Amino acid sequence: MTGNILIRNMTFQYESMLEPIFKDVNVNIHENWRLGLVGRNGRGKTTFFKILRGLVDYEGEVETTLEFTYFPVYPDASSEEMALEVLQKQNPHRELWEIERELSYMNLPAEILYKPFRVLSGGEQTKLLLIELFLNENAFPLIDEPTNNLDLNGRRVVGQYLKNKKGYIVVSHDEAFLNHFVDHILAINKESIDLIKGDVETWKAEKELADERSEEQNAQLKNEIKRLNTVSNRVNTWGNKRESSTHDSTERRLAAKQMKRAKAIKKRTDEKVEEKKRLIRNTEEVEGLKMKVKEPRKRLLYLRHFSILQDGFPLFEDLNVEVFPNERLFIEGKNGVGKSTLLHFLTAQEGFETTGEWEVNLPENLSILDQKNQGAFDYVSYVQSLTAEEKEDFWHLLHQLGMKRARFSNLPTNHQWSAGEMKKIFLSQALLGENALFVWDEVTNSLDLHVIQQLVESILHYGPTMIAVDHNESFVEAVSTKKIELVKVE
Numbered sequence: 001m002t003g004n005i006l007i008r009n010m011t012f013q014y015e016s017m018l019e020p021i022f023k024d025v026n027v028n029i030h031e032n033w034r035l036g037l038v039g040r041n042g043r044g045k046t047t048f049f050k051i052l053r054g055l056v057d058y059e060g061e062v063e064t065t066l067e068f069t070y071f072p073v074y075p076d077a078s079s080e081e082m083a084l085e086v087l088q089k090q091n092p093h094r095e096l097w098e099i100e101r102e103l104s105y106m107n108l109p110a111e112i113l114y115k116p117f118r119v120l121s122g123g124e125q126t127k128l129l130l131i132e133l134f135l136n137e138n139a140f141p142l143i144d145e146p147t148n149n150l151d152l153n154g155r156r157v158v159g160q161y162l163k164n165k166k167g168y169i170v171v172s173h174d175e176a177f178l179n180h181f182v183d184h185i186l187a188i189n190k191e192s193i194d195l196i197k198g199d200v201e202t203w204k205a206e207k208e209l210a211d212e213r214s215e216e217q218n219a220q221l222k223n224e225i226k227r228l229n230t231v232s233n234r235v236n237t238w239g240n241k242r243e244s245s246t247h248d249s250t251e252r253r254l255a256a257k258q259m260k261r262a263k264a265i266k267k268r269t270d271e272k273v274e275e276k277k278r279l280i281r282n283t284e285e286v287e288g289l290k291m292k293v294k295e296p297r298k299r300l301l302y303l304r305h306f307s308i309l310q311d312g313f314p315l316f317e318d319l320n321v322e323v324f325p326n327e328r329l330f331i332e333g334k335n336g337v338g339k340s341t342l343l344h345f346l347t348a349q350e351g352f353e354t355t356g357e358w359e360v361n362l363p364e365n366l367s368i369l370d371q372k373n374q375g376a377f378d379y380v381s382y383v384q385s386l387t388a389e390e391k392e393d394f395w396h397l398l399h400q401l402g403m404k405r406a407r408f409s410n411l412p413t414n415h416q417w418s419a420g421e422m423k424k425i426f427l428s429q430a431l432l433g434e435n436a437l438f439v440w441d442e443v444t445n446s447l448d449l450h451v452i453q454q455l456v457e458s459i460l461h462y463g464p465t466m467i468a469v470d471h472n473e474s475f476v477e478a479v480s481t482k483k484i485e486l487v488k489v490e
């Protein structure tokens, strides 16, 4: 057997779910592929990795001799391990020069090796954990959403790094990032799984064609389903009638035989009906997302030679910028330069030391989407805290974002949301009510391509005023009206 991954008739379902996440999946993944795994939030990408890693019980077979490693696996928060120690975990035999070479590919200075891993920035930690996986040349890395802590430049660097490696699977919702390196795409659709050669562009073009075709076919399919159902019913009643209409034993045997045949025909037609129904359901439907937007009355922000001080030193070089109603300012800059700090200053203002001139006019109705740790959120109590009207709006928003009510109105308190589902809950929270200014920090993290597109469309349609940070290139290009870059003071 080669080092491929052979998946045969694999079926998996979480106990608390109504339907299986995977049903009779058959795929063959080559050990040398740079495979991008895409699919809408909650479709089962992280679960697919759990299956390959043997963490959950499934039906069917997954045959492989590959050894899987996984991202993200962080050291304990309290661990004092140095970066070098973390890097040597997968493979303690790698020489220092090899490790340093990998660091240079990731644009990291060699000194970083001797710092505690714990103090490094999110982007630096991500890069190190990825290097760690590739230092073990026998392993096949399964990489789940590596971009969340990476700024634009970091995404390019990591994209280039992955392009020079082979034999791994990466889950990401950032198309531009994936297109740097993938040579195959495995897409988890609504009712099927596609495996294609090429990048996200190729897959999207093929999917679009297929969707168009199936939309045309849908009408035809519906007619056919109707016809097949009539056949199925007719065959059924006909078989039943024959059998009960006579007392002669030879006749009855004959009738029973015909009944059996009728049943087989019915079964086949019913299967065909199911298959056609599935084809209809496989096209993605994305609804419009409603944003209630109020126009602010005056200039929201004015900064002249402005910076925020930390321990008496400016975090970033002087800023000069203004934001007027209907503008959307995106703040760019490397990891750790102070983008989120600037957003916090805008919404709180107190407790910051600053230089230069500033004026902030916050409207009353503010939508804040923070980059906070979202793990501790208690969904059930949150929903209970809403008024009946808010609850309706909240559920409606979730519904528009593609989360079906049946799946979330009756959940155990400890339900394990997928990363994107969690983000959609926070986004719906931020979209509640009518807002005059949207201060959004990394809204696109964890969201799938369709939701990002949905957001772009509704932002362009409703024209909110926004001050935001985001690392998704195509999103920023589509919705920003203004950009500033924060530059670290050296």
Ligand SMILES: Nc1ncnc2c1ncn2[C@@H]1O[C@H](COP(=O)(O)OP(=O)(O)OP(=O)(O)O)[C@@H](O)[C@H]1O
Pocket (backbone or CB within 6 Å): 014, 015, 016, 017, 021, 039, 040, 041, 042, 043, 044, 045, 046, 047, 048, 416, 417, 418, 419, 420, 421, 446, 448
């Ligand atoms: N332990 C669990 N028990 C029950 N349901 C679960 C469990 N873990 C995940 N789920 C559900 O299974 C579905 C698939 O989750 P999974 O995390 O695999 O999605 P995903 O494709 O990785 O999504 P995302 O893009 O948002 O990360 C989701 O609807 C999620 O709510």
Ligand SMILES: [Mg+2]
Pocket (backbone or CB within 6 Å): 045, 046, 047, 144, 418, 419, 420
């Ligand atoms: Mg996931």
